[in-house]
Structure formats: structure tokens, C-alpha cells
Amino acid sequence: MKFFNTLTRTTEEFVPANPPHVGLYTCGPTVYNYAHIGNLRAFMFEDVLRRYLEYRGYQVRHVMNITDVEDKIIRTVRESGKSLKEVTEFYTQEFLRDLATLNIKSAHVLPRATESIPAIIELISKLVENNHAYVGEDGSVYYSIRSFKDYGKLSHFKLDELQATGRVQHDEYTRESASDFALWKSWDEADGDVKWASPWGLGRPGWHIECSAMSMQHLGASFDLHCGGEDLIFPHHEDEIAQSEAATGKPFVRYWLHNAHLLVEGKKMSKSAGNFFTLRDLLAKGWTGREIRYVLLSTHYRKQLDFTFDGLQAARSALQRLDEFLLKLPDAAGPICPVIAGFEAAMDDDLNISAALAAVFEFIRESNKNGAPPGALAMWQRVDTVLGFGIPGKASVPAEIQALVDERQAARKAKNFKRSDEIRDQLAQAGWVIEDTPQGPRAKRVAG
RNA sequence: GGCGGGUUUGCCAAGUGGGAAGGCGGAGGUCUGCAAAACCUCUAUGAGUCGGUUCGAUUCCGACACCCGCCUCCA
Structure with missing residues (x-):
């Protein structure tokens, strides 16, 4: 099985460090609002990845963080008058419900940043001791990018090529270098009740550090797979590598996989363009979770996906044809027939889902013409552990x-x-x- | 400016140095009292443009055009 590794920018044979065990960390949501369809594409890709690893016999330990303390969350807390916990618990539950609607498997471990503060503080302390981090005047702690000579190895950016943009100058925190980032943010009044005690005073964790702390806490200092949207390559994942490897001296992650973003009706999704959709929006329009699942997974994860209503309609028709085929299959009894020719070869090749689905539809046409091989339903049950479309029940007619x-x-x-x-x-x-x-x-x- | 991705049939979307998968849509057919549904068949002599390498390029190389992403907290 091969994956395109962002670290090397090549497609590499996947060899877990400790087979059959595979450690998989996927960057989870920031829970201050409903997930939108673009967020969900990332989780869909990760679901297919995990399911295929399991199909291939690996024992996957899947960890996904819940970012439940962060600037935007604090703003929401302030504006709503609710507590941090009320806001984040609500959106966390909504998020998990969205995953269930799309038949995305839940991670085995869903650590919250706010429940991982000791691990985060411990990691920051190590970096301060190592001189990879320093304490600013206001009690915030910053990571010194210059202290990590491999900085940029994931994004392939060179430090001096990074163009300073407006956001850097507007940052309210004090630091030695504009490109250094906060590991710990000191408390100020706007943060309200959101604060934890630390060796550097009251404050809260920065964004990047939580993923380093939680992934290593649950998967070890080195693990196999780390995934996320391509926008996270820089700075988020770059910073995670810097923090983690500076703290442990060990390679952090062996394979980095990133999914491309999606457009909606050919345009970048935005509220002002009127093409911003959450899952609930689409359900309200009468589309089902599995139809949305089909659209989100049927384009290769590294290719930009144009999410359209025509595409949803096409997915609906394709799924109806699949259901029709499955309903006519005789119940499984006896041996399972060979898996659809080409399905595994396609999936082994960096999860080439388009080719895999092509194989599925060729199998359907061939079976319609000449009869399905015995054991086809049992075979499909196995294939569906990857695709997750579900198998229609032989509906009882009232x-x-x-x-x-x-x-x-x-x-x-x-x-x-x-x-x-x-x-x-x-x-x-x-x-x-x-x-x-x-x-x-x-x-x-x-x-x- | 730096780094990267893309341009394939009406729409979506793969593979490939040697006659371009698959899905949707469309057309025809089978079935039917008629329909519908279902199923079958067909549906790109051509792959953004122009050059080059090659016996041969959509596939390799070089230009150009257009689109898109990242460049400090957006999946």
C-alpha cells in the first residue's frame, strides 16, 4: 500500500513502525460552530484511510483531538455569555453527530485540549529547559524557530522566504522573532474565566502545542500517520514537528497525509457568496448522509473537489443503481467470492477511489449481464467496510x-x-x- | 515575490510512451396493456495553446495562457 507523503513529496510504500499496529492522528475540529462541508471532507478522507488500513488487517489506533480552547472559542464564549464548557460541549456533540450521519467512524480516543493541560505544560517545560522556548515579558511562552534547524522540512519553506503578512504585525503578543509562535498565552481580561495555572502564570495553551502533546501522549513520541487539510501543513504541522522533535529528539511522524480543499459550485465557500453549507443545511434540503458521503469520498483526496448539487444528484442516481444491484443479490451462504477485480489494487495506490469505484461499477454491469458470482453479497459486505455506504435491507413491504x-x-x-x-x-x-x-x-x- | 497543484467527452472524474476507465446525463433497445422501474447497447480519431524528444505523446521536456492552494492560528 502506498501513500503520498507530504514530508518527501513522493508516493512511498507504507510500512508501519510496529505492524500490525498503526498509530493514526487526525487533526480534529475547533468546536465553536457547526462543521461545514469543507471540514467534513477532511474527516471523510481520514475515514476512508482508516477503514482501508483496517480492511488490510492493520490494527489502527486512531486519535483525534478536540480543540476546545482557542481565540475564536473565547470570542464566542464572551459574546454568548455562556461558559466555555457549554459552548464546546454543544458543538462537540453536534460534530460527533455529523460524523455519525456520514457514517464516519469515531476515533478511539478523542482527547480535549482542556483535559490535556498537564501534558501540555510538561511539554512546554521541556522546551523551555532545552532552550527551544523562551518566556516573553507578559508571561507568554514562545517557541524559537531559529533553535530548530529542520524548520520548514514539511512545508518546504525556507525561513527567509516567508513573506511577512499583516497578521504578523498585528499580533498582540511580544516575541523575539516575528515568526516565533506561542506555546502558552498569558491570561488577559478578555479571556474571562478561561485560564489555567502554569509555571509561567495564568494562561492557556497555544494552538499547535496541544496536538504535539496529545498525539505523543496517546501514540508515543514517534508514530505512523498524521493527517489534516492541506492548509494545516503550514504553520500548524510544521510547528508540531518543531515542538515535538525538539522535545524528544526523535522523529515525530513517519507519514504525513493531507487532503485538498473543496469548492462549492466552483467557488471558494464563503458566507457572503451564499455557498456555505453545513451538514444540517444539506439534510434540510433533502439530501441524505450517504449521498453526501458518496460525493465527498468519490474524488481523490489530494484533488480539489468541486461540491455541487449536480454532483449530489449524480451520487443519488449512482447509489440507487448500487442499491438495486445489492437488493437482487441472493443472500450469502457458503464461500465468499473473490473481491472485485481491481478494487484493492486501486486502493493500494494512494487510495485511488475513482479507480476503485470504476471497478465496482464494472462488476455491477458484468453481474447484471451474466449473473453475480456466488458469495457476492458477502464479498460486498467486506468491500463496504471500506466504502461505508451501507447495504439496503430487503425492505419488508407493509x-x-x-x-x-x-x-x-x-x-x-x-x-x-x-x-x-x-x-x-x-x-x-x-x-x-x-x-x-x-x-x-x-x-x-x-x-x- | 517564494513554494505547490491543476487544465481530459454535455457535467463529474481515472489510468496510460503504442488504438482514453468509471459515474451522471443523453440516445437507442429489451420488457410492458400503456407506462414506470429495471437491465442492455451506444455516447471524446482526441486530451488548454505552441514547440521539442521519439518509429510513435494525452502521457516525457520546454515555453505560453488560464484557474486554484499555501506563505503564522482556515479542513
Whole structure:
């Protein structure tokens, strides 16, 4: 199995440090608002990654942090008059619900930054002792980028090539170099009750340090996989490497995987453009979690994805065709048939989902034409542990619906087509479609 | 300015130095009392533009055009 490693910018064979165990850390949400569809693409990619690793027999330990203390959260707390805990707990639960809607597997460990303060302080202390960090006048602690000679190895930026932008100059904190970043931010009045005691006085952790502390706490000083959106490459992940490796002297992460962002209807998602969607927005428009799942995972994770309503419609049609196929498969009994040709080869190749889905649809067409191989349903159950679309139940037709189907069939036999068409309309009203197949009528529930 | 990605059929989207997957849509067909549903078949002599290398390029190299991302707390 091969992955494109951001660190080397090449596609490399994946070899875990300690097989069959795999340590996977994925950067989680900052819980001050609902996740939007762009956020969810990242979690979808990570879900497919994890599921495929498990499919391949690895025992994955998946850790995803919840960032529950941060500037934007504090602003929300201040503006809402609620407590930090109230705000972050609410959005954390909403986030987990979104993941469930999309059938994204929950991480095994979901550490919160606010529950990891001791580990964070310990890590910062180590960096201060090592002279990789220093305490500013106001009691904030900063990481000294110049102290880490490999700084820039992930993003491939050179320090002197970094263009200073407005944000650097506007920073309210004191530090020696504009590019140094805060490990610990000293408390001020605007922070309200959000504060913890530390060797440097009251304050709160910076953003990057929490991921270093929590990932190493749960996965060790070195682990296999670390993922996130491509925007996190710099500075977030670059800074994580600097902090972690300066503290431990060991290589932090072996494979870095990053997903590209998405556009909505060809444009960058923004509230002012009116193309900003949360999952609840899409559900309210009548789209289902699995349709959204299909759209989000069907484009390769390193390619920019254009999220459109045409795409959702296409996903709906494709899934209907898949469901139709699965419903006609005989129940599994006996041996499983070989996995769809090409599926694993495609997924092994840096999760080439497009090619994998192409293999799936070729299999469907071939099976429709010449009959599915025995054990196909059991095989699909295994494939679906990766795709996560779910397998439609052989829907039981309610008795009153079946009675109408039978009555219509009797009317047809008696050539009473007026009556049979009435019943057909009636069934349509109730959300059922009749398929008159050579084997007789079949009632099918229609979506929407 | 620095670093990086992209441009494939109506839309979405793969692979590949030697006649371009797959999905959606569209067209035709099978089935049907008629439909619908379902299924089958077909649907890019051409891959942003111009050069080069090669027996041969969509695939390699070089220009150019356009689009996009990152450049200090946005997945």
C-alpha cells in the first residue's frame, strides 16, 4: 500500500513502525460552530484511510483531538455569555453527530485540549529547559524557530522566504522573532474565566502545542500517520514537528497525509457568496448522509473537489443503481467470492477511489449481464467496510401495500386497466413504485 | 515575490510512451396493456495553446495562457 507523503513529496510504500499496529492522528475540529462541508471532507478522507488500513488487517489506533480552547472559542464564549464548557460541549456533540450521519467512524480516543493541560505544560517545560522556548515579558511562552534547524522540512519553506503578512504585525503578543509562535498565552481580561495555572502564570495553551502533546501522549513520541487539510501543513504541522522533535529528539511522524480543499459550485465557500453549507443545511434540503458521503469520498483526496448539487444528484442516481444491484443479490451462504477485480489494487495506490469505484461499477454491469458470482453479497459486505455506504435491507413491504399490489395485479389479469392504474397512482402517493418484471410485480420504496 | 497543484467527452472524474476507465446525463433497445422501474447497447480519431524528444505523446521536456492552494492560528 502506498501513500503520498507530504514530508518527501513522493508516493512511498507504507510500512508501519510496529505492524500490525498503526498509530493514526487526525487533526480534529475547533468546536465553536457547526462543521461545514469543507471540514467534513477532511474527516471523510481520514475515514476512508482508516477503514482501508483496517480492511488490510492493520490494527489502527486512531486519535483525534478536540480543540476546545482557542481565540475564536473565547470570542464566542464572551459574546454568548455562556461558559466555555457549554459552548464546546454543544458543538462537540453536534460534530460527533455529523460524523455519525456520514457514517464516519469515531476515533478511539478523542482527547480535549482542556483535559490535556498537564501534558501540555510538561511539554512546554521541556522546551523551555532545552532552550527551544523562551518566556516573553507578559508571561507568554514562545517557541524559537531559529533553535530548530529542520524548520520548514514539511512545508518546504525556507525561513527567509516567508513573506511577512499583516497578521504578523498585528499580533498582540511580544516575541523575539516575528515568526516565533506561542506555546502558552498569558491570561488577559478578555479571556474571562478561561485560564489555567502554569509555571509561567495564568494562561492557556497555544494552538499547535496541544496536538504535539496529545498525539505523543496517546501514540508515543514517534508514530505512523498524521493527517489534516492541506492548509494545516503550514504553520500548524510544521510547528508540531518543531515542538515535538525538539522535545524528544526523535522523529515525530513517519507519514504525513493531507487532503485538498473543496469548492462549492466552483467557488471558494464563503458566507457572503451564499455557498456555505453545513451538514444540517444539506439534510434540510433533502439530501441524505450517504449521498453526501458518496460525493465527498468519490474524488481523490489530494484533488480539489468541486461540491455541487449536480454532483449530489449524480451520487443519488449512482447509489440507487448500487442499491438495486445489492437488493437482487441472493443472500450469502457458503464461500465468499473473490473481491472485485481491481478494487484493492486501486486502493493500494494512494487510495485511488475513482479507480476503485470504476471497478465496482464494472462488476455491477458484468453481474447484471451474466449473473453475480456466488458469495457476492458477502464479498460486498467486506468491500463496504471500506466504502461505508451501507447495504439496503430487503425492505419488508407493509401488508396494506402488498394488498394493493395484489389487487392491482388481479385487476391487470382481468384487463381492468383503469382500476390497476388507479392503484398504481395510489401506491405512488404512498411512496411506492411498482416494477412489473417478467417474474411478476415488485414493490419498491422510493426516496423522498 | 517564494513554494505547490491543476487544465481530459454535455457535467463529474481515472489510468496510460503504442488504438482514453468509471459515474451522471443523453440516445437507442429489451420488457410492458400503456407506462414506470429495471437491465442492455451506444455516447471524446482526441486530451488548454505552441514547440521539442521519439518509429510513435494525452502521457516525457520546454515555453505560453488560464484557474486554484499555501506563505503564522482556515479542513
